[in-house]
Each structure stands twice: as C-alpha cells, then as structure tokens.
Amino acid sequence: MTFIAKRQSVEADICIIGSGITAAMVAAKLTSERRAKIVVIEAGDDQPPINQWPANRERWRAYGTSPWPNDHIDGYDPEGIQSRSMCVGGMAMHWGGVTPRFSPEDFKTMSLCGVGYDWPISYEDLEPHYYEAEVLMGVSGEQGPASMDPRAKPFPLPALPLSYNLGLLKNWVADAGVTMWSQPSAKLSRSYQGRGACCRNDTCTPICPVGAKYSPDMTWNPLRANKRIELHTRTIVRSLVHDENSGRIVAARAVHRDRLGETIEFRAKTFVVAAGYAWSAHLLLLSRSSRFPNGLANRAGLVGKYLTGHRNVQAFIDLPLELYPGINTQHSLVSKQFMRKPAGGAYVRHDLRVWESPVGREPRLRDDAGALLLGDDMLRDWRQRTGRGTARVRAYYDVIPARESELTLDPVRRTLWADPLPKLSFRDDTMSAALRGYTEDSLRALFDRLAKAGDGRVIRTAVDNFQDHPAGGCRMGTSAATGVVDSHGRTFEHENLFVVGAPTMVSGSCANGTLTFCALSLRSAAEIGNAFPRLTGA
Amino acid sequence: MSWNRRLFIRWTMLAAAVTAAMRRVAFAETPRASGEQQGAASRQAxxxxxxxxxxxxxxxxxxxxxxxxxxxxxxxxxxxxxxxxxxxxxxxxxxxxxxxxxxxxxxxxxxxxxxxxxxxxxxxxxxxxxxxxxxxxxxxxxxxxxxxxxxxxxxxxxxxxxxxxxxxxxxxxxxxxxxxxSTDGVNLAYQRRIDPRQCRPLADSPKLPVPLTRAGRASA
Structure with a gap:
C-alpha cells in the first residue's frame, strides 16, 4: 500500500483569509480600484440566499431556531469564544446593523487622560474610511452635535425616523440634560443600490427578511457572479508558510472539509488575514516554524495579547409615558455625550442608548396573589400595566485590556485536524479593574437620575459578564515592540502579510465596533492596493 | 529513500491521525443527520x-x-x-x-x-x-x-x-x-394597531398607532 498525499495549488495576486464583513470591505475596495486576481478562503459554508430569509425568519420567530443553518463548524467551539459563527459573511450575518463611529478621544486616551493606550492613528486618519464604509454598507444616520459627533460629510442616507415611542423618550432624556439622536445604522431609510428600504420587520438581529440591513453576502454575491473574486468555501487554512530567507509569506496551507488528506496551497503575492479577533491570531500562532517558533509576526510575543472590548450596563426604567412597544423595537436613540472624560473626575467613558421596551408590560399568567389569569381576566390585568411605559437604557463603557487579556493555543482541545484550538480569556488591566466598581456605580447613578427626571423608577439593572464587540489580538503599534501590525495592518515582520479589522484594534472604545472594524479594513485595503496596478478609470 | 523504521512509524502515525480525523468528522456529521431523522419522526406526531x-x-x-x-x-x-x-x-x-x-x-x-x-x-x-x-x-x-x-x-x-x-x-x-x-394579542392589549414585527411603512413609525375599533381591526 502506498500513501500519496494529494496537493492542489491555487495561484492569485491577493489571498484573503476569512469572508466576514472586514474581508468583504477589503475585497470591495480592491476589486473596484485595482487589477489583481483575488481569492478568498472561508472555513464555513454559504448561507441561504435572500429568497429563503423570510421563511427562515418565520421559523426563528415561531420556534427560536437559527435562521442561518450550518453557520458554524462542529468541533470549532473554543473556550471563551463570543459566537460560533463561521460562514460566508461571518458574524455580520447576525449583526444588528448598528454603526456608530468611535469618538476622537478613543484614539488617544493615554495622551488625554493618562489611561489606556494611544493608537498610532487618529480619528482624522480614519475619518475618510468611516465614510467609505458607510457608503459601501448604506448607512442611514443623523449627525449629532458636531462637538460630540464630528464628520466631514453627511451620512449617505437620511436617518431612520424616530418612532413615536423614541420621540417621547427623546423628550424625557432631554429633560435630564442628555442630548440623543437617531442611532446610525446600516439599515436603509430608502432604497439604495438595488436594496429595498427598511419596513420595520424589526428582527434586524438575527435576520432582516428583506435585505434592508447590510450583510457581507451583499458584497460577495455580485463579486462572485462577475468573477471578480474566487471564493473557496469549506476550506480551513491551517498555517501560513514563509520564505526561509526573506520571511515573506508564500502560501496559505489549507484543507477542504470534504477532502481529507488533501492539502490546498494558496500561493499569492499578498496575504490578508481577515478572520476576526479569534481566528486571525490563532492562525498566526499556528504558523510556527523553526525560524518563527512562536508563530508569525510574534517576535515580541504580542500575537493573541490585548484582547479588548467593552462591558455593558443596562437598566429598565418605568416611566409615566404611554408607549406602544413593537413600533420599531430594534431602533434606538444614541448619545456620545459621555464619551469624553468628565473634567476633574475619575476616568469614566461610555456611550448611551435608549430603546422602547415591553419589560414590565408583558401579559401575566398569575396575579400577585398567585391567582390564575385566563381570558378576560388576563386581558384586564395586561391592559392595566400598559398605561405606563418602559425604557431600556444601556451604556457600553471602556475596558482597558491587560496584556494578559489573551488568546492562546489550548494545550488540550484540538481541531479535527489535530491543531490546537484557541482559548480566549479577557482581562481588564489593573487601572480598569480598579475603576470597574466606580464606573458601574456611576452608570447606575445616571440611570437613577434619568428615572427621576421622568418621575419614573429603575425596575432593574444588569451587567453583562462578557465583553461585547471583541477585538484585539493583533493590535497595531508604532513598532514591533508595541504592536503586531502597523497602522495599515501590515505585520512588522512579514512585508506581504496583513491583518485587518477587529484584531488590529488597540482598544474597544465604548460603542459598537463594527463600523470601525470596517473603516480600518478599508484603510488597510488602500495600502494593500498600492502594490497592484490601478484599474483604468478607478 | 529506504523504508526504515522511522519512516514506518511516521507513516503509521499519519495514517492513524487521518483515520482518527475521519472518525471525528463522521461523528461530527452524525448528529445533524440524526436530528433530521428525529425531526421527520416527530413531524408525524x-x-x-x-x-x-x-x-x-x-x-x-x-x-x-x-x-x-x-x-x-x-x-x-x-x-x-x-x-x-x-x-x-x-x-x-x-x-x-x-x-x-x-x-x-x-x-x-x-x-x-x-x-x-x-x-x-x-x-x-x-x-x-x-x-x-x-x-x-x-x-x-x-x-x-x-x-x-x-x-x-x-x-x-x-x-x-x-x-x-x-x-x-x-x-x-x-x-x-x-x-x-401574536400580533393580534399585542394589538388587542394596547387597543391600537401596532402590528409588531410585521412589514410596515417606515414613514409611519413616528405616528401614534391607529386605534382598533373591533378586535384585530384598525379604524378607518
């Protein structure tokens, strides 16, 4: 018997690993501006086409079932992962479409406040790419006061209108001295680039049945149809291979999930790791060699370090307002008023969002005395509690990551191909940990103040036990001593290897991160594209 | 290259790893298949x-x-x-x-x-x-x-x-x-046509939902 390992080779100019939202941004920009053969490698499967989304949504509504079947890989369930989603489009097939920008302060918290880390880029450096991402996705938004919400150009689409409920809630928070406006979102306020406008189906997370919310398949589908890229699904990149002398990356070595024993080598001039906060660092760590025993781009031991995000404190506030939950539940008010550290006080920065909520207004099966409520009794009881309204208020606050907030290779758990799985553990740095109690108390005090201003009361508060919008692991720096990549996502040690999006973030700010992941990726794409000829007319 | 002990062990380990991986893949794919069968069985009842x-x-x-x-x-x-x-x-x-x-x-x-x-x-x-x-x-x-x-x-x-x-x-x-x-349930409780999670014009969002005149029906 002879054992012959099959090997297949794919040649390209640019090889993108991952097909989530940041990969889609990179591909969109490169294909529109540069002449280059691009291959995209995705470990997961394609997701159902849009004509199946209404039916999938109905089953989700009826039974809670996943509207994105087969969007994960059995056995890829690392400890500490935020979401199992591994598919064409990634986690952004599920996302809520909320797209705030970070504030200018986010990029220089050390210089301004003596806390955390400065980024090697400023808000101004990223501003044009924020806009580019907003145009690509179709962001509807209202600009807040310029002092809190600077932007060079108006949003590509008018704001999603404030619902009747949000109109009342905006007046309430204004009485408490808080300025709020319509949350910018990648949800269409009018038809745009062949997509229809939002019609308040109100299930943006986990699925918009009409495609009014941007998801990465909207970028991939035309690029694939027009053969502008070649997307390989069900293909897991196990390691990157470097040239022994130059350290340049020469191949991404992969396996196809249906063809065991066969190795596929993707050879390219440039490699772009766009596999999110977990799988990007994981791939670099897996790519060990005698020359790079700790993995690629990891001479300073920073790969997998400084995982970042933000923590969430929320409250439900009972108010003497007649609200009608369900008008547009997933849309909210937003404020950046608290994203600037208060003068003289301790370091607390957070965003603020307000939604309508049915909490406290739900039908009940039993009354307070335990008596069963059926038929008209149930309806009477329900109606009694609809005379008032509930606001859900939520603040993400800054968490400064420790160096040991990290992704490591799990010494025990392995993939189907016997590679170690990643293991993730988020940790606040010392100052952030010391401030945690004060921060959360400050937020509860703010919620109390809001409640009082509306003659209401806080029903309950909660703090999430995980960090949202996870990022980091391949953070950018000014040198190999402080970062894995430079401000364009190019690794310091391998000139043709880029990491883009979430993993490159220095800190997670206190606002949803996806738009920033995208803006960073577009900035990287501009740099990546410089090595390839410009398309005529681009 | 001669067929020596080291090469034999290396080949055996590789073969074992591939077999184990295939077994794991087979195992991993099994629950989905059995879930479908289970679903088909339960649909009948x-x-x-x-x-x-x-x-x-x-x-x-x-x-x-x-x-x-x-x-x-x-x-x-x-x-x-x-x-x-x-x-x-x-x-x-x-x-x-x-x-x-x-x-x-x-x-x-x-x-x-x-x-x-x-x-x-x-x-x-x-x-x-x-x-x-x-x-x-x-x-x-x-x-x-x-x-x-x-x-x-x-x-x-x-x-x-x-x-x-x-x-x-x-x-x-x-x-x-x-x-x-259900939509009917919420509308009845609030006595207004909120129609949660139904496709509704975005432009109507700022308006107070219209009252129900009879169960499930909006007034003109």
Missing part, C-alpha cells in the same frame, strides 16, 4: 385537532376577540405546533460557545391533556368537554392547569410570568401563551 383545541380556546382567550378571532387563534396555534420540529438548531446565544437544539414536541402530551379534559367532562358532567357550558369548561381547564404543575402552579411563591408556549405545562396555557405573543 405533531398534529393537534383544531376541533379539540377550539373549545379550550373559547374559554382561555379574551372574549373581545369574538368567534372569528378565537377561530383564527386556534388555527394559528394548531398550525404552529404541527410545523414544529424537534432537534432543529436554535439561534446562537451571544457570549457563549454552546448551541442548542429544539426539544421534543409537546404535541403528544397536549393531545393527551385534551383527551383528559374530555374524560374529566364526562366524569363531572356526563358530556363531552365541547358540549359543556363555558363556565363548566373554564372550571375544568383551571383544575387541569393546577394539576399539570409547573408555570407557578406549585405552592409557595408562584411565578406570575406567562411561560413560552413551548414550555407551557398544559395545552390551555400553551394556547394562551401563543396568542399573547
């Missing part, structure tokens, strides 16, 4: 007879719904449980690596409970449940819910919460829970 559900719906749903509204709710409930499939993957929880699947269908248990209501009616009133008066049916349903346990029926501090239809301890509670989650 998920039906509830709407004629048996209707007399329950008439006493557990608000009378404002009227005959047509009750009929609509009973039909929606039976259609909903008929289309239920066990072993289907649930939506991903955010912040956890665990992914769950739908539980076995409650349809068979609920069908038994409907049959038990009939038996109780025969025992108490010598007629079928459907032939009983509304007050008689309501009393039988209350007693059956109390005996079914769960959902706060236990002594001590009963929960006031309406359970989800799928976790309801009795078919009557499931029927009611299914209704209050």
């Amino acid at each position: 998920t039906g509830l007879d709407v004629a048996a559900v209707r007399p329950v719906a008439e006493v557990v749903l608000p009378s404002e719904l009227g005959r047509a509204g009750v009929e609509r709710a009973a039909n929606a409930f039976t259609a909903w449980i008929a289309a239920y499939r066990a072993g289907e993957e649930l939506e991903h929880p955010y912040g956890s690596e665990r992914i769950g699947t739908t539980a076995p269908s409650s349809a068979a248990r609920w069908a038994d409970q409907l049959a038990a209501l009939d038996r109780d009616a025969q025992a108490a009133h010598r007629k079928a449940f459907a032939q009983c008066t509304a007050d008689e049916r309501l009393a039988l349903v209350r007693s059956a819910i109390a005996n079914a346990g769960g959902a706060g029926a236990a002594a001590g501090a009963p929960s006031t919460r309406m359970p989800s239809p799928l976790s309801a301890p009795h078919v009557a509670v499931a029927m009611l829970a299914h209704f209050v989650e």
Whole structure:
C-alpha cells in the first residue's frame, strides 16, 4: 500500500483569509480600484440566499431556531469564544446593523487622560474610511452635535425616523440634560443600490427578511457572479508558510472539509488575514516554524495579547409615558455625550442608548396573589400595566485590556485536524479593574437620575459578564515592540502579510465596533492596493 | 529513500491521525443527520385537532376577540405546533460557545391533556368537554392547569410570568401563551394597531398607532 498525499495549488495576486464583513470591505475596495486576481478562503459554508430569509425568519420567530443553518463548524467551539459563527459573511450575518463611529478621544486616551493606550492613528486618519464604509454598507444616520459627533460629510442616507415611542423618550432624556439622536445604522431609510428600504420587520438581529440591513453576502454575491473574486468555501487554512530567507509569506496551507488528506496551497503575492479577533491570531500562532517558533509576526510575543472590548450596563426604567412597544423595537436613540472624560473626575467613558421596551408590560399568567389569569381576566390585568411605559437604557463603557487579556493555543482541545484550538480569556488591566466598581456605580447613578427626571423608577439593572464587540489580538503599534501590525495592518515582520479589522484594534472604545472594524479594513485595503496596478478609470 | 523504521512509524502515525480525523468528522456529521431523522419522526406526531383545541380556546382567550378571532387563534396555534420540529438548531446565544437544539414536541402530551379534559367532562358532567357550558369548561381547564404543575402552579411563591408556549405545562396555557405573543394579542392589549414585527411603512413609525375599533381591526 502506498500513501500519496494529494496537493492542489491555487495561484492569485491577493489571498484573503476569512469572508466576514472586514474581508468583504477589503475585497470591495480592491476589486473596484485595482487589477489583481483575488481569492478568498472561508472555513464555513454559504448561507441561504435572500429568497429563503423570510421563511427562515418565520421559523426563528415561531420556534427560536437559527435562521442561518450550518453557520458554524462542529468541533470549532473554543473556550471563551463570543459566537460560533463561521460562514460566508461571518458574524455580520447576525449583526444588528448598528454603526456608530468611535469618538476622537478613543484614539488617544493615554495622551488625554493618562489611561489606556494611544493608537498610532487618529480619528482624522480614519475619518475618510468611516465614510467609505458607510457608503459601501448604506448607512442611514443623523449627525449629532458636531462637538460630540464630528464628520466631514453627511451620512449617505437620511436617518431612520424616530418612532413615536423614541420621540417621547427623546423628550424625557432631554429633560435630564442628555442630548440623543437617531442611532446610525446600516439599515436603509430608502432604497439604495438595488436594496429595498427598511419596513420595520424589526428582527434586524438575527435576520432582516428583506435585505434592508447590510450583510457581507451583499458584497460577495455580485463579486462572485462577475468573477471578480474566487471564493473557496469549506476550506480551513491551517498555517501560513514563509520564505526561509526573506520571511515573506508564500502560501496559505489549507484543507477542504470534504477532502481529507488533501492539502490546498494558496500561493499569492499578498496575504490578508481577515478572520476576526479569534481566528486571525490563532492562525498566526499556528504558523510556527523553526525560524518563527512562536508563530508569525510574534517576535515580541504580542500575537493573541490585548484582547479588548467593552462591558455593558443596562437598566429598565418605568416611566409615566404611554408607549406602544413593537413600533420599531430594534431602533434606538444614541448619545456620545459621555464619551469624553468628565473634567476633574475619575476616568469614566461610555456611550448611551435608549430603546422602547415591553419589560414590565408583558401579559401575566398569575396575579400577585398567585391567582390564575385566563381570558378576560388576563386581558384586564395586561391592559392595566400598559398605561405606563418602559425604557431600556444601556451604556457600553471602556475596558482597558491587560496584556494578559489573551488568546492562546489550548494545550488540550484540538481541531479535527489535530491543531490546537484557541482559548480566549479577557482581562481588564489593573487601572480598569480598579475603576470597574466606580464606573458601574456611576452608570447606575445616571440611570437613577434619568428615572427621576421622568418621575419614573429603575425596575432593574444588569451587567453583562462578557465583553461585547471583541477585538484585539493583533493590535497595531508604532513598532514591533508595541504592536503586531502597523497602522495599515501590515505585520512588522512579514512585508506581504496583513491583518485587518477587529484584531488590529488597540482598544474597544465604548460603542459598537463594527463600523470601525470596517473603516480600518478599508484603510488597510488602500495600502494593500498600492502594490497592484490601478484599474483604468478607478 | 529506504523504508526504515522511522519512516514506518511516521507513516503509521499519519495514517492513524487521518483515520482518527475521519472518525471525528463522521461523528461530527452524525448528529445533524440524526436530528433530521428525529425531526421527520416527530413531524408525524405533531398534529393537534383544531376541533379539540377550539373549545379550550373559547374559554382561555379574551372574549373581545369574538368567534372569528378565537377561530383564527386556534388555527394559528394548531398550525404552529404541527410545523414544529424537534432537534432543529436554535439561534446562537451571544457570549457563549454552546448551541442548542429544539426539544421534543409537546404535541403528544397536549393531545393527551385534551383527551383528559374530555374524560374529566364526562366524569363531572356526563358530556363531552365541547358540549359543556363555558363556565363548566373554564372550571375544568383551571383544575387541569393546577394539576399539570409547573408555570407557578406549585405552592409557595408562584411565578406570575406567562411561560413560552413551548414550555407551557398544559395545552390551555400553551394556547394562551401563543396568542399573547401574536400580533393580534399585542394589538388587542394596547387597543391600537401596532402590528409588531410585521412589514410596515417606515414613514409611519413616528405616528401614534391607529386605534382598533373591533378586535384585530384598525379604524378607518
């Protein structure tokens, strides 16, 4: 018997690993501006086409079932992962479409406040790419006061209108001295680039049945149809291979999930790791060699370090307002008023969002005395509690990551191909940990103040036990001593290897991160594209 | 290259690794296949007879719904449980690596409970449940819910919460829970046409929802 390992080779100019939202941004920009053969490698499967989304949504509504079947890989369930989603489009097939920008302060918290880390880029450096991402996705938004919400150009689409409920809630928070406006979102306020406008189906997370919310398949589908890229699904990149002398990356070595024993080598001039906060660092760590025993781009031991995000404190506030939950539940008010550290006080920065909520207004099966409520009794009881309204208020606050907030290779758990799985553990740095109690108390005090201003009361508060919008692991720096990549996502040690999006973030700010992941990726794409000829007319 | 011991061991280890990997892949793919089979099996047993559900719906749903509204709710409930499939993957929880699947269908248990209501009616009133008066049916349903346990029926501090239809301890509670989650249920409670989670013009969002004149109908 002879054992012959099959090997297949794919040649390209640019090889993108991952097909989530940041990969889609990179591909969109490169294909529109540069002449280059691009291959995209995705470990997961394609997701159902849009004509199946209404039916999938109905089953989700009826039974809670996943509207994105087969969007994960059995056995890829690392400890500490935020979401199992591994598919064409990634986690952004599920996302809520909320797209705030970070504030200018986010990029220089050390210089301004003596806390955390400065980024090697400023808000101004990223501003044009924020806009580019907003145009690509179709962001509807209202600009807040310029002092809190600077932007060079108006949003590509008018704001999603404030619902009747949000109109009342905006007046309430204004009485408490808080300025709020319509949350910018990648949800269409009018038809745009062949997509229809939002019609308040109100299930943006986990699925918009009409495609009014941007998801990465909207970028991939035309690029694939027009053969502008070649997307390989069900293909897991196990390691990157470097040239022994130059350290340049020469191949991404992969396996196809249906063809065991066969190795596929993707050879390219440039490699772009766009596999999110977990799988990007994981791939670099897996790519060990005698020359790079700790993995690629990891001479300073920073790969997998400084995982970042933000923590969430929320409250439900009972108010003497007649609200009608369900008008547009997933849309909210937003404020950046608290994203600037208060003068003289301790370091607390957070965003603020307000939604309508049915909490406290739900039908009940039993009354307070335990008596069963059926038929008209149930309806009477329900109606009694609809005379008032509930606001859900939520603040993400800054968490400064420790160096040991990290992704490591799990010494025990392995993939189907016997590679170690990643293991993730988020940790606040010392100052952030010391401030945690004060921060959360400050937020509860703010919620109390809001409640009082509306003659209401806080029903309950909660703090999430995980960090949202996870990022980091391949953070950018000014040198190999402080970062894995430079401000364009190019690794310091391998000139043709880029990491883009979430993993490159220095800190997670206190606002949803996806738009920033995208803006960073577009900035990287501009740099990546410089090595390839410009398309005529681009 | 000669076929030496080191090469032999290396080849054996590689072959073993590939075999183990294939076994793991086979194992990993198995649950999905068996889930589908399970789903197919349970589909055959998920039906509830709407004629048996209707007399329950008439006493557990608000009378404002009227005959047509009750009929609509009973039909929606039976259609909903008929289309239920066990072993289907649930939506991903955010912040956890665990992914769950739908539980076995409650349809068979609920069908038994409907049959038990009939038996109780025969025992108490010598007629079928459907032939009983509304007050008689309501009393039988209350007693059956109390005996079914769960959902706060236990002594001590009963929960006031309406359970989800799928976790309801009795078919009557499931029927009611299914209704209050519906568009008709929310509109009826607020007496306005909110139509949650329905496709509605975005431009109407800032407007106060129009009042209902009759159950489920908006005024002109």
